[in-house]
Amino acid sequence: MTSALLYAFAGVALCGIGLFGFLRLQHLLRKLMAFNLIGSGVFLIMVGLAQRNGQPDPVPQALVLTGIVVAIAATALAVVLIRRYYHLSGQTTLAEPAAKSFRPKARSVNREGAPE
Amino acid sequence: MTLWLMAGLLFTPLAWAVLTLLLDFSKGRVVTWLGILVQVLVSLGLWAAVASDGGFLYLLGGWQAPLGIELRVDGLAVTFVLLTALVAAACGWHASIYLDPGKPWHRYFWPLFWFLWAGLNAVWLGGDLFNLYVGLELISLAAVGLVALGGQADALRAAIRYLMAALLGSLAYLLGVALIYGQFGTLSLAGVTELINSGDVQSGLTFPLILMLLGLALKTALFPMHGWLPPAHGIAKSPVSALLSALVVKASFYIAARLWLDLGGDLGGYALAQLIGVLGSLAVIWGSWLAFRQAKLKQVVAYSSVAQIGYLFLLFPLTWGVTDAISQQAQQGITLQVVSHALAKAAMFLAAGNLIMSVGSNRVDALAGVSRFLPFSLFSFGLAGVSLMGLPPTGGFAAKWLLLQASLASGQWWWLGVLLAGGLLSAAYVFRVYRASFIEATDTDQFYHPSRSLEVIPMILALMSLGLGLVAEPVLSVMSLPFEGASQ
Amino acid sequence: MTLSVLMPVFALMTSLLASVVLFALPEKGHRLRTIINLAAAILKIALVGVMIWGVAQGREYEAAFTMVPGVEFVLRADALSMLFAGLSALLWLLTTIYAVGYLEDSPNRSRFFGFFSLCVASTMGIALAGNLFTFFLFYEMLTLSTYPLVVHRGTTKALRAGRNYIIYTLTGGAVLLFAIAWLHGLVGDLRFQEGGYFSDIDPSMQGPLTIIFVLMIVGLGVKAALVPFHGWLPQAMVAPAPVSALLHAVAVVKAGAFGIIRVVFEIYGLEAAKDMGLLAGLSVVAAFTIIYGSTRALYQVDLKRRLAFSTVSQVSYIVLGLCLFGPVGVAGGLVHLVHQGIMKITLFFCAGNYAETLGVHRIDELDGAGKRMPGTSVAFTLGAFGMIGAPPLAGFITKWTMGSGALAVGMDWVVAVLVISSLLNAAYFLPILHRLWFAEQCEPWPHERRWGRLETSAWLLWPPLITAALMLVAGLIANLPFSPLSWAELIVAREVAL
Amino acid sequence: MFASNLLLLLVIILPLASLLLALRPDWQQAYRYCLPLLPLPALLAGLTLGPDASLELPGLLLGGRWGLDELRQVFLVLTATLWLVAGVFAVGYLKVHYLRRFCVFWALTLAGNLGLVMAQDIASFYSFFALMTFAGYGLVVHEGTGEANHAGRVYLTMAVVGEMAILSGLLMAAQQAGSGLLADLPAAVAEADRRWLIMLLLLSGFGVKAGLPLLHFWLPLAHPVAPTPASAVLSGAMIKAGLLGWLVTLPFGEVSLPGWGNALVILGAVGSLGGAVLGVRQRRPKTVLAYSSISQMGLMTLMVGAALANTEYAGPLFAVMALYVLHHGLAKGSLFLSTAMALPAGRGGQWLLWLLIALPGLSLAGLPFTSGAASKLAMKELLKPGNFEFAMAPYLPMLMSAGAVATMLLVWRFLWVQRAAASVGSNPAFMCLGWGLATAGSLVLFWWLPWPGAVPNKAWLATMVHEAWSLFWPILAATVIAALAWRSVKQR
Structure with missing residues (x-):
């Protein structure tokens, strides 16, 4: 049970919890948190598995760094979208709203096409 | 000659993306037409080059693997590059007339358009697994942005659902890449196939492949996991949904096909x-x-x-x-x-x-x-x-x-x-x-x-x-x- | 690119280009549209005429290129293709003239004529196809280009007829594609070769080949309106008269029959088909269709539906002729391809005239029409007697040749089928003739239109008269070298001789 | 040689060309007047061209060949004369109601009738036969009354079924013979393995036209409704087409078929006697004449049966039949035309008219010195019981005399009913001319027309006197029976 395997198993556990949370939770922000949990779990596994006969292997380190950058960008985009969505429809979950609470502006046939 | 072609192919989209970010929609449109022209010519040139003297391996900036980015330019990749050029050119041209320049949000259409194009080219030509992941992410984020652009509540809901599905898929893919790397110690697809052929493969390796295929299937909206696609493609603006349906969905399939053709024979059952x-x-x-x-x-x-x-x-x-x-x-x-x-x-x-x-x-x-x-x-x-x-x-x-x-x-x-x-x-x-x-x-x-x-x-x-x-x-x-x- | 390669491509291109130009024309450009239509039709007849002359001299016209790896797109003009190509080229000119008059002031004419010439392009393609793959390609193009014509009027009835038409033909197409793909998998790309391929195949291949044959007959039978698959034809009569005249009496229906001829003659070969017992089953289906079609026609009240059921029964003559595998009988079946086309198009033209000029659609409204429209009624009478098989018209030549062919190979029951079918034809055509000539007109015409001196517009009157004359001539001069009968005998001589 | 070809061609082309006259309504009067001219080339051909004239038309249908021979020449002469006479009569008779349509169908039927007499190949024979049948329908339903339509429907159904039978018979025979010419059919039918089927089809097919018993139903319906000239032609010439059909296709002279001969003789007998029995009970003159035609065709069927039974008598019997056809055609034509004649005012004129009407009837019954006597003698000469050995052979003479009595009875019945129906008035000139020509043709012209060569040419006058009693007693018997019947009717 080298320390590397320990980290890998911790990573896997994190991924499991994150995935469970991602699927079960309805609130969008909670979903986002669960996503970040899975992300860090994956990065932990990558670091954990990367021990090559003793010395640290530079390649996975670089990859994990890139992965973290991408994860942050994605989370930022998600937060912006959720905020805008809440601002427009007052909904915090992805469920189809039964009644349209916010009446959109009057229907107008404009240049850029029907009000999709 | 191929140097210029490769440079043109990968860097023009990124340069144009940044350039159009600075301009508003109508001026951005003119710049984009020029950019589209360049891209189409470059893609055609590359296609002709490959058609005449076969595919080649291109090391970006001369860096050797495993750190350098290794691009695999073969017949299949070039065909997809040309396809992207044609479809993106058509959608770009159509969007420039179809979209209403007055709307504030549409100012950010062109940058997202060009990022999407760059991501696609990166995926087609990508040689190693991690670069494919980066390309995939770039495409997904750009696509989500395009779907959400200037839309009402239901467009945003579709965008969020699309984003969630895409991220989940990428993470599953990344996990698979991590496990493969843990096993083989190399990320380049060509390298992995050589190791497998040399025969020292252990059992238990199908799991990473399944994981990666699962992630990619989710991003390609294969049957049980297709819930996110219809709202996203249906509600987005027409040129956007054309781009999404024609190209974005094919990128993840392309990677899955590459994996299957190289690794599937030995790992898959x-x-x-x-x-x-x-x-x-x-x-x-x-x-x-x-x-x-x-x-x-x-x-x-x-x-x-x-x-x-x-x-x-x-x-x-x-x-x-x-x-x-x-x-x-x-x-x-x-x-x-x-x-x-x-x-x-x-x-x-x-x-x-x-x-x-x-x-x-x-x-x-x-x-x-x-x-x-x-x-x-x-x-x-x-x-x-x-x-x-x-x-x-x-x-x-x-x-x-x-x-x-x-x-x-x-x-x-x-x-x-x-x-x-x-x-x-x-x-x-x-x-x-x-x-x-x-x-x-x-x-x-x-x-x-x-x-x-x-x-x-x-x-x-x-x-x-x-x-x-x-x-x-x-x-x-x-x-x-x-x-x-x-x-x- | 010698001339021999270009000729079939030119023949095909005339109507393809015409259709593209016609689509682009603005709706108001009537004169230009008529000129283009007629020019394309005449050019096509000229090209086909040259090819017929060339083929008679034994020259070969062929254009081929590989379309998909392993399969090639072949256009080849041989004797059999010229029979069908000549028929459709000639009748297209007449139907175009008729359509110009018929659609005088109706909307969507550029769309109509665009798809109309597209249909004829696919019919020409079917005639000139050199292998099964190309044949299927144009077979499906025909389906697609005929759908908009069937639903041209846009009424709910037309759309329902269109829906049925599509369901039948596309399913048939899928079955045919399955059979062709399977055959291609078994024996590779097969060009149409006179005498067929499977005369001496080992018994192990016999099983799959029989199943493939049945599937092909089902696929082609949909368009040839063999009994279980004929449902779409009577409903498609809701289309405008030129469509039901050229397409549902000549182009579409004949494409199916022509396909069956190609499969039996030039893929399986007559002897092989007979040895494998395929022709027996086919002849029973054809005979049943002949009788069934005629009996159903008896009970139809609408004129065009009665003609449609008559088409269902008449096309199966061609298929029955094939199953007589003797040279005389097969020549009879082949020549009926031309004769039935000419006769049936005359009848549909006249039906269209009655509908357009007098507003008459039902048979019991036809009383006294002979007096009001003598020209059309004479053409209708000739057509009707031709269908009954009364000599000296073309129908008799077919029945006589098929009858003697059947007796020559000892299939006597075929003569009985011919006789019963002629009786049924008489039973449903002669009452119409009685109403035309001998009944008094009791109530006024539903909505009559006047064209001055002529009984109807010249555009509508001349085509039926010309086709009626053609039918009379085809019957009278059956023995001359370039008559349809001698051309059919030329084909059979080349097929059976090998 | 070229002239005869042109003449033969003209026989058919002229009637068909006359259709052009129907194109414009104001030409219909001209069309009416040229009706009698249409059969002229046929009459000319019949009289001038020898029996070996023939015209080869390779292009036509499946290789056409028209021509005349011994038998066809007589038929052609009869048909042409009858159509000429009826045409003249029609000029006077026709009213303007649907005149153009009548002329068109008249010309088509004429073309069909003449064509089938001259056709020597199967395809043209069958074509002209069908043309005559279908165009005949036009004449039958010309009046447009309910009864006419009913008669037309029955006529057409039976005709189409008959034609289909002929088509199948001809198909089988032609396939057996392997050639398109009629001349080769008898030999092929003789040794065909399914001979009985071919003969049954041909007999029944042509039998519909010739009015065999059980196939005759259309005849008594069609004749009264058709306009008079049409029914004259229908009964005189068109029925004979059925007989001609038998003579050119059935295997006479190839193989003797006593069985078939016997059956036909029985049918003939039933036809002649049954026709008479039914005919005497009819009310309308034309129906009586229709039944008289059936009965006369019965006699001819008798001869056909005899010819079938014994080969070496086929030749002479052909000639006698031709003679009988000529006699019956002319006589029946004039009788039919007389039904439309109105009686003149003066009693003398009436008596003369009645005499002229009665004469062709009496000639039918075989009055000495008339055409009927000549044909009956020739028939009696050949139908001696000794010559044949089929079952009915001994009864032949008895049947013939019974036929004669029956015919005479029918003539009396016709005269009685005609007298009841006749009206007094003036007749248009052309009608008188037409009827006069017909009666003259039957009584006088008969002797000058070219007889078939094989008729035993002995001095007719001498034999007339010698056989006078054997010809006369049937007429006497019939007159006595008629008188008794007339008196019994008077008492009731």
């Missing part, structure tokens, strides 16, 4: 291949059935994408455990299917956009009488529909013919049923739209006439998809050119 095939067939049946029942025109076309994607996944069973000739035939069939579907679906979405803009409502039965008012767009919608149905002389038919032959030769006759039934079901929902448009309606005065060039673009795409059937032979001969050093 017969059961896995058949399972994916069955999922594909269910996608064809279920997608077509739902497309037939949709009330809105763009939803019909979106669900049709779900159905047509089902065909692509027939590649897995048809190339597993079969002779090289049959696998080659299946690959040719699937490539033709991808190319013709991309062209036809783009044409269909753009034409649908025109129809909706002129009729003023996006319901199918509001199309009555449009055949007299807007015959050109309707005709291109029809031609694209013919290609989706796989009726001669379109590219779709050539693809269906090759798949028929491959499944017959490989003895898996049950795929024949799927192919033929799929054709008939797609005929069902395409002819439902024809029916609606042929109904004679007298009150066509309040229709709005879109500008002439808006109607020409879908017609060009539809004709290319039609003509693909006739020129299938040269396209396929270039597609199957391997790049040196690869154990094809």
Whole structure:
């Protein structure tokens, strides 16, 4: 049970919890948190598995760094979208709203096409 | 010469993305036209180069693997690059006229458009697994941005659902890459295949492959996991949904196909291949059935994408455990299917956009009488529909013919049923739209006439998809050119 | 690119280009549209005429290129293709003239004529196809280009007829594609070769080949309106008269029959088909269709539906002729391809005239029409007697040749079928003739239109008269070298001789 | 040689060309007047061209060949004369109601009738036969009354069924013979393995036209409704087409078929006697004449049966039949035309008219010095019981005399009913001319027309006197029976 395997198993556990949370939770922000949990779990596994006969292997380190950058960008985009969505429809979950609470502006046939 | 081509291919999109970020929509449009011209010429040049002297391996900036980015430029990749160039050019041109420059949000359309294009090129040419991940992420984020652009609440909901699905898929893929790297110590696809061939593979390696395929299937919206695609593609603006359906969905499939062709032979099992095939067939049946029942025109076309994607996944069973000739035939069939579907679906979405803009409502039965008012767009919608149905002389038919032959030769006759039934079901929902448009309606005065060039673009795409059937032979001969050093 | 390669491509291109130009024409450009239509039709007849002359001299016209790896797109003009190509080229000119007059002031004419010439392009393609793959390509193009014509009027009835038409033909197409793909998998790409391929195949291949044959007959039978698959034809009569005249009496229906001829003659070969017992089954289906079609026609009240059921029964003559595998009988079946085309198009033209000029659609409204429209009624009478098989018209030549062919090979029951069918034809045509000539007109015409001196517009009157004259001539001069009968015998001589 | 070809061609082309006259309504009067001219070339051909004239038309249908021979020449002369006479009569008779349509169908039927007499190949024979049948329908339903339509429907159904039988018979025979010419059919039918089927088809097919019993139903319906000239032609010439059909297709002179001969003789007998029995009970003059035609055709069927039974008598019997056909055609034609004649005012004129009407009837019954006597003697000469050995042979003479009595009875019945129906008035000139020509033709012209060569040419006057009693007693017997019947009717 080298320390590397320990980290890998911790990573896997994190991924499991994150995935469970991602699927079960309805609130969008909670979903986002669960996503970040899975992300860090994956990065932990990558670091954990990367021990090559003793010395640290530079390649996975670089990859994990890139992965973290991408994860942050994605989370930022998600937060912006959720905020805008809440601002427009007052909904915090992805469920189809039964009644349209916010009446959109009057229907107008404009240049850029029907009000999709 | 190839240096300039490669530079042009990868860096122009990024440069243009940054440039258009600084300009507003109308000035950005002019810059984009120039950029599109350059991209198309470069893609054509690359295609010609590969066609004349075969594929090659290109190390970006001269850095050696494993740290440097290694680009694999073979026939398949170049065909997809050219396809992207054509479809993106058409969608860009259409968007520049279709989108209303006044809207504040549309200012950010061009940067996202160019980021998407760069991501696509990165995926086509990507040689190692991690770079493919980065390309994939770039595409997803750009696509989500495009879907959410300037939309109302339901567009945002679709964007968020799309984002969640995409991120989940990428993470699963990343996990798979991590496990593969843990096992083999290298990330380049070519390297992994050499190690497998040298025979020291241990058991238990199918799990990473399954994980990666699962992630990619989620991003390609294969049958059980297709929930996010119809709202996203249906609600986005027409040029955006054309780009999404034609290209973005194909990127993740392209990676899955690459993995399967290189690793699937040894790691994947017969059961896995058949399972994916069955999922594909269910996608064809279920997608077509739902497309037939949709009330809105763009939803019909979106669900049709779900159905047509089902065909692509027939590649897995048809190339597993079969002779090289049959696998080659299946690959040719699937490539033709991808190319013709991309062209036809783009044409269909753009034409649908025109129809909706002129009729003023996006319901199918509001199309009555449009055949007299807007015959050109309707005709291109029809031609694209013919290609989706796989009726001669379109590219779709050539693809269906090759798949028929491959499944017959490989003895898996049950795929024949799927192919033929799929054709008939797609005929069902395409002819439902024809029916609606042929109904004679007298009150066509309040229709709005879109500008002439808006109607020409879908017609060009539809004709290319039609003509693909006739020129299938040269396209396929270039597609199957391997790049040196690869154990094809 | 010698001339021999270009000729079939030119023949095909005339109507393809015409259709593209016609689509682009603005709706108001009537004169230009008529000129283009007529020019394309005349050019096509000229090209086909040259090819017929060339083929008679034994020259070969062929254009081929590989379309999909392993399969090639072949256009080849041989004796059999010239029979069908000549028929459709000639009748297209007449139907175009008729259509110009018929659609005088109706909407969507550029769409109509665009698809109309597209249909004829696919019919020409079917005639000139050199292998099964190309044949299937144009076979499906024909389906697609005929759908908009069937639903041209846009009424709910037309759309329902269109829906049925599509369901039948596309399913048939899928079955045919399955059979062709399977055959291609078994024996590779097969060009149409006179005498067929499977005269001496080992018994192991016999099983799959029989199944493939049945599937092909089912696929082609849909268009040839063999009994279980004929449902779409009577409903498609809701289309405008020129469509039901050229397409549902000549182009579409003959495409199916022509396909069956190609499969039996030039893929399987007559002897092989007979040895494998395929022709026996086919002849029973054809005979049943002949009788069934005629009996159903008896009970139809609408004129065009009665003609449609008569087409269902008449096309199966061609298929029955094939199953007589003797040279004389087969020549009879082949020549009926031409004769039935000419006769049936005359009847549909006249039906269209009655509908367009007098607003008459039902048979019991036809009383006294002979007095009001003598020209059309004479053409209708000739057509009707031709269908009954009364000499000296073309129908008699077919029945006589098929009858003697049947007796020569000892299939006597075929003569009985011919006789019963002629009686049934008489039973449903002669009452119409009685109403035309001998019944008094009791109530006024539903909505009559006047054209001055002529009984109807010249565009509508001349085509039926010309086709009626053609039918009379085809019957009278059956023995001359370039008559349809001697051309059919030339084909059979080349087929059976090998 | 070229002239005869042109004449033969003209026989058919002239009636068909006359259709052009129907194109414009104001030409219909001219069309009416040229009706009698149409059969002229046929009459000319019949009289001038020898029996070996023939015209080869390779292009026509499946290789056409028209021509005349011994038998066809007589038929041609009869048909031409009868159509000429009826044409003249029609000029006077026709009213303007649907005149153009009548002329068209008249010309077509004439073309069909003449064509089938001259056709020597199967395809043209069958074509002209069908043309005559279908065009005949036009004449039958010309009046347009309910009864006419009913008669037309029965006529057409039976005719079409008959034609289909002929078509199948001809198909089988032609396939057996392997050639398109009629001349080769008898030999082929003789040794065909399914000879009985071919003969049954041909007999029944042509039998419909010739009015065999059980196939005759259309005849008594069609004649009264058709306009008088049409029914004259229908009964005089068109029925004979059925007989001609038998003579050119059945295997006479190839193989003797006593069985078939016997059956035909029985049919003939039933026809002649049954026709008479039914005929006497009819009310309308034309129906009586129709039954008289059936009965006369019965006699001819008798001769056909005899010819079939014994080969070496086939030749002479052909000639006698031709003679009988000529006699019956002319006589029946004039009788039919007389039904439309109105009686002149003066009693002397009436008596003369009645005499002229009665004479052709009496000639039918075989009055000495008339055409009937000549044909009956020639028939009696050949139908001696000794010559044949089929079952009915001994009864032949008895049947012939019974036939004569029956005919005479029918003539009396006709005269009685005609007297009841006749009206007094003036007749248009052309009608008188037409009827006069017909009666003269039957009584006088008969002797000058070219007889078939094989008729035993002995001095007719001498034999007339010698056989006077054997010819006269049937007439006497019939007159006595008629008188008794007339008196019994008077008492009731």
